[in-house]
Amino acid sequence: MSDYEIAHQTGVCAVTQRTLQPGERFYAVLFETPDGFDRRDYSAKAWEKPPENYFSYWKSRVPQKQEKKRLFVNDDVMVDLMLRLADREEEVKQHFRFVLSLILMRKRLLKYEQTVHEEGIEYWHMRLTRDQSVQEIVNPRMTDDQIAAVSAELGAILHGDATAFERFDADTPAKQADAATEDSDTDVE
Numbered sequence: 001m002s003d004y005e006i007a008h009q010t011g012v013c014a015v016t017q018r019t020l021q022p023g024e025r026f027y028a029v030l031f032e033t034p035d036g037f038d039r040r041d042y043s044a045k046a047w048e049k050p051p052e053n054y055f056s057y058w059k060s061r062v063p064q065k066q067e068k069k070r071l072f073v074n075d076d077v078m079v080d081l082m083l084r085l086a087d088r089e090e091e092v093k094q095h096f097r098f099v100l101s102l103i104l105m106r107k108r109l110l111k112y113e114q115t116v117h118e119e120g121i122e123y124w125h126m127r128l129t130r131d132q133s134v135q136e137i138v139n140p141r142m143t144d145d146q147i148a149a150v151s152a153e154l155g156a157i158l159h160g161d162a163t164a165f166e167r168f169d170a171d172t173p174a175k176q177a178d179a180a181t182e183d184s185d186t187d188v189e
Helices: 075-087 091-106 144-158 175-179
Strands: 025-031 036-045 055-060 110-118 121-128 134-138
Touching: 036 091, 055 075, 075 091, 091 110, 091 121, 091 134, 091 144
Parallel strands: none
Antiparallel strands: 025 036, 025 055, 110 121, 121 134
16 A cells, blocks of 8 residues: 555445445444554444444444535534544545645634744644644655645545545544534544
């Protein structure tokens, strides 16, 4: 798997090995591995609770084939994801956090304030509009191709692509599910 290749949904329940059908509710679970993330999907009938050592999970629905893609998560969930990735040192996760920060800046949820250089690393100080906290975002000095690759994957995630591999933190409080928009048919935990 390359740095930006995202594992695709198998469409099969990890417990029963049954194919998930359009319109069916399921739980997607991420597990952190040395190479990135591993995803497993669980049918609602096979779901009891999150498995041990999970990184993140959320409840979703297999889209109907004719359904128009909808935004997968609302702004609060994107901000919380950006905040949870703050302490991650892995290059891929820093790249995702940086591109997510650019998206949040474009949505006017983050405001650029200044650039600071410390020990050869460039940090962007950005103010989070919801609480006025200053976030320190590492500028990983990505190439245009790297930014495009990460942006494409984030775009697929944020628009509910059933084959996208979502990157959500296990520390997300249950309130995240309540924060999902009414238009969204997905709960995130």
